[in-house]
Amino acid sequence: MRLVVDLNRCQGFAKCAFLALDVFTLHGEEALLYTSRFDEALRDQVEQAVAACPVQAILADFSDEPTKGVEGRVG
Numbered sequence: 001m002r003l004v005v006d007l008n009r010c011q012g013f014a015k016c017a018f019l020a021l022d023v024f025t026l027h028g029e030e031a032l033l034y035t036s037r038f039d040e041a042l043r044d045q046v047e048q049a050v051a052a053c054p055v056q057a058i059l060a061d062f063s064d065e066p067t068k069g070v071e072g073r074v075g
């Protein structure tokens with residue numbers, strides 16, 4: 001399972017960081033770090049973060065296809 005944050009949309013509101021602490025971390029006031037790959041144990045948290053993002057910036061793929069991981073940063 002993987003996700004990507006659309007950095008053109010993300011406004012650094014940090015709702016995702018509060019709902020999925022193991023996936024998203026806010027550094028400073030606007031810098032968002034995230035892990036693009038996550039496993040089943042974090043699925044509920046990621047789903048909540050996707051739903052809570054006020055600008056729909058989080059795009060998640062809940063399939064089990066293996067992917068290469070990348071880290072993203074905005075701010």
Ligand code: SF4
Pocket residue numbers: 005009010011012013014015016017032052053054055056057058
């Ligand atoms: S991805 Fe959405 S919820 Fe997370 S910091 Fe960016 S705008 Fe806020």
